[in-house]
Amino acid sequence: MRIKFFNSPALFFLLFVSCFSGPQNAAKTLQAETPGAETLSVLPPEPTVDPVDYLTLIAVGDNMFHDELILPAGAAYDSCYAPVKSLIEKADIAFVNQETVFAGKESGYSGYPLFNTPQEAGEALVAAGFDVVNHATNHIMDRGEKGILNTMDFWDMHPEIAYLGIHRSQESRDTKLVIIEKNSITVGFLSYTYGTNFIPLPQDKPYLVSLIDTEVMAREIAAIRPHCDFLVVSMHWGTEYEFDYSPVQENLAQFLADNQVDLIIGHHPHVLQKMSTLKRKDGGTTLCVYSLGNFLAAQKTMRPRTLLGGLLYIRIKKDASGINAEEAGIIPVLTHYERGYTGARVYPLYDYTEILAEKHGARTSVQDLSPGSFKAMAERVLGDDLLDHDPFKTAR
DSSP states (O other): OEEEOOOOHHHHHHHHHHHHHHHHHHHHHHHHHSTTOOOOEEEOOOOOOOOOEEEEEEEEEEEOOOGGGOOOTTOOOGGGGGGGHHHHHHSSEEEEEEOSOOOOGGGOOBOSSSOBOOHHHHHHHHHHTOOEEEOOSTTTTTTHHHHHHHHHHHHHTOTTSEEESBOSOHHHHHHOOEEEEETTEEEEEEEEESOOTTOOOOTTOGGGBOBOOHHHHHHHHHHHGGGOSEEEEEEEOSOTTOSSOOHHHHHHHHHHHHTTOOEEEEESSSSBOOEEEEEOTTSOEEEEESOBBEEEOOOOTTTTGGGEEEEEEEEEEEETTEEEEEEEEEEEEEEEEEGGGEEEEEEEGGGOOHHHHHHOTTOOTTOOOOHHHHHHHHHHHHGGGBOOSOGGGTOO
16 A cells, blocks of 8 residues: 655645644545645555566586596696686576596596596586586496496585486485576476496496486476476487487477476587477477587597587576576587697687687698588578577577
């Protein structure tokens, strides 16, 4: 209720008199002695405005340190992500697929085929601004059970970071739901991988890694779905180096959509694949990015396509009508390094220059690594879903 007052000397005098004549007499005096004066009034309540909340989420693909990218002991990896750090930091939630384990120095650092990445590289992910790190990948068993436990020990030193896809016990897997609340919006996360490169899980610890199993997935989705506004599932799947997604990916994506997943983040093919909107049984829609390609990597196979990845940007809106991805698109990103694999960086393609392209260590006389060639490649895959600017500068 709001009371409207008027700034008038005559009205002030009459209100003073009312202290001695009672409220009814004051009202009569106001009307009798000040003809035409505006009376005190109680305004009707203002109409209720339903709250509107927004949340921005970004996601990137495979972060994998091949031998060539492992730095000398004690070196920092922060510079690798410097060109994209502003995009990561601006997001309310930032996701990365960490392809490889942080098993520790005692296990020896190495790249392909049995990876173990220095924990300093994990520190760089934290410094860059990532909030959610996926470890359900085909390389998660590269250093066995000990490698997974050491990786979890590392992340436990960073309680602000949520890690996905690896678990200490069945009880932990069943009860430790990864849900992040920002801006009055709750976002839940699950993740799964197609396999572990034929390195079996310990027979008595099948819970250790989240494998793709539709029966288990349906059960875990049903457990977390009531507790979050928006549900994200990370999927390590697909055929390596193929721009086209496979029938297996398509079928699994529809399964996830019909189980009311809101966003599917795909990775593993090491190249970009398209983004699609899927219809689901409850009448809603699911956004699926089949593959975000590589984020940072030094793969020699199938270059230049494995140099190009994507940064997914989504702006989620929540109001009285429900919750939906109001804006979505993919910013192409590029792994850059110079001769001898020095100066490794990830650049948004819109900031990549001809001068940098001339210095790229993978440049040959028969390979076009110009910004224009990478943009053409991204356009062929992403079409209208390609973003060629910083969306945080244009978000309402």
